Amino acid sequence: MVVSRRIGGQAPHLSWFLRRLEAQGLAAPVDRAPPARLPPDWVGIELADCWLDLGRDGDLPLAERMAHCRDTGLDLVELAGDWLEPAAEHGFMLLVGNAPAPASAAWRVLDALAPRPGCWLHCGPTHSARFCQRVFAAMQHQGLSALPTPDGSPHPLDWEKMLQTQWLIAEKLRQLAEDYLSSQIGHPPPYPSPLPDEVRHFAANLARGILLTLPEEAALRAWAERIDAVLQQRG
Incomplete structure (x- = not known):
């Protein structure tokens, strides 16, 4: 052809x-x-x-x-x-x-x-393809960071650092989703029912799912403070 x-x-x-x-x-x-x-x-x-x-x-x-x-x-x-x-x-x-x-x-x-x-x-x-790629790249980065080191030697699990990294990526994902829905779609949540036609596609559903799944930054900060308080009591 x-x-x-x-x-x-x-x-x-x-x-x-x-x-x-x-x-x-x-x-x-x-x-x-x-x-x-x-x-x-x-x-x-x-x-x-x-x-x-x-x-x-x-x-x-x-x-x-x-x-x-x-x-x-x-x-x-x-x-x-x-x-x-x-x-x-x-x-x-x-x-x-x-x-x-x-x-x-x-x-x-x-x-x-x-x-x-x-x-x-x-x-x-x-613009939807770029948004999806950025989300997938962030999730891939987080997944790779959780893998063991290439040398295979045992290392102590620094779960506090891992959790902080996850929270940081979660907040970046929230920012990506909010920016995409606001700047590219023009319809930040909440949405009426039935959904407008302009948000009936994969990237918009992905962004909405991120915002519905991930907690607000204030909630993440509150959790971090509670964990720090528990660690200080145990220390």
Whole structure:
């Protein structure tokens, strides 16, 4: 299958994405790529009617690219994830914001990049993929920090430090969720019933779940003070 495309920008993961597309039989035209209509420093894949954004910067630059694409007559599909070179063979774990229409060229590209067709996560509108990646990265960091040291030697369990680290990450997750719902969705909780259409997607549900699950900062601080008091009594 041939899909007209142009690789834009400079980044190590671009070559991995290109190798994956070629391995999945999604060839580019043999004559030449389509002429560039977007700034050359943008990182991603330009299709005939769509820009697959692979940038790893912040929300403001993404919003600026989205506005530029809209003025140019292109859709923008946001892609986020922790991309590693082995994915060029096995497929990328893709988080997708503003997913393209089914059966479109962009949809076929996503299916080719993923481990299997359809094995990519539609997170919601633009900016949702970045939010989900930040949440997943924080949870992964916390999980890795709880693993034993590589040398395998026994170490005393510093549960107080571990708990403080968990509280810190919990508060960061709360801040991420609140910022996403306020700045990107425009509907901070509580929500009416039935839910508005703009909060009926994965990223909004993830943010709402974080706020419903994690205690407020004041409650975390109160728990920490109670634990410190108990430790001082035992000391």
